[in-house]
Amino acid sequence: xxxxxxxxxxxxxxxxxxxxxxxxxxxxxxxxxxxxxxxxxxxxxxxxxxxxxxxxxxxxxxxxxxxxxxxxxxxxxxxxxxxxxxxxxxxxxxxxxxxxxxxxxxxxxxxxxxxxxxxxxxxxxxxxxxxxxxxxxxxxxxxxxxxxx
Numbered sequence: 001x002x003x004x005x006x007x008x009x010x011x012x013x014x015x016x017x018x019x020x021x022x023x024x025x026x027x028x029x030x031x032x033x034x035x036x037x038x039x040x041x042x043x044x045x046x047x048x049x050x051x052x053x054x055x056x057x058x059x060x061x062x063x064x065x066x067x068x069x070x071x072x073x074x075x076x077x078x079x080x081x082x083x084x085x086x087x088x089x090x091x092x093x094x095x096x097x098x099x100x101x102x103x104x105x106x107x108x109x110x111x112x113x114x115x116x117x118x119x120x121x122x123x124x125x126x127x128x129x130x131x132x133x134x135x136x137x138x139x140x141x142x143x144x145x146x147x148x149x
């Protein structure tokens with residue numbers, strides 16, 4: 001897992017994520033290369049939508065690897081198509097989670113996945129705007145927030 005926020009990386013390690021990288025302090029591509037024995041990542045899932053992170057996915061993916069984009073960039077991200085072609089990379093978008101909600105609900109309901117481990121706050125709809133502002137100011141304090149309606 002790659003993130004800028006140490007608290008998120010620590011939470012990921014507590015949940016069993018073996019390899020973490022703070023992209024603000026470490027050379028991400030070098031760390032991924034180290035972790036994979038030079039092979040790079042066969043699958044890169046970019047979830048932030050941050051333009052630099054979208055672009056760096058091409059540096060992290062292996063030859064014939066796949067990049068899945070789930071974040072929503074605020075503006076268009078220029079990508080070097082020569083790298084995509086040379087590496088034979090598949091790039092896809094994933095947003096709708098078609099037919100996956102039932103499985104996710106079952107995993108949580110049966111206790112196979114404990115969603116409470118990443119839930120950091122439950123707020124009312126009236127508290128949501130203030131919470132969003134606080135998330136932007138203090139991203140290390142939050143993983144997931146539930147809004148009760």
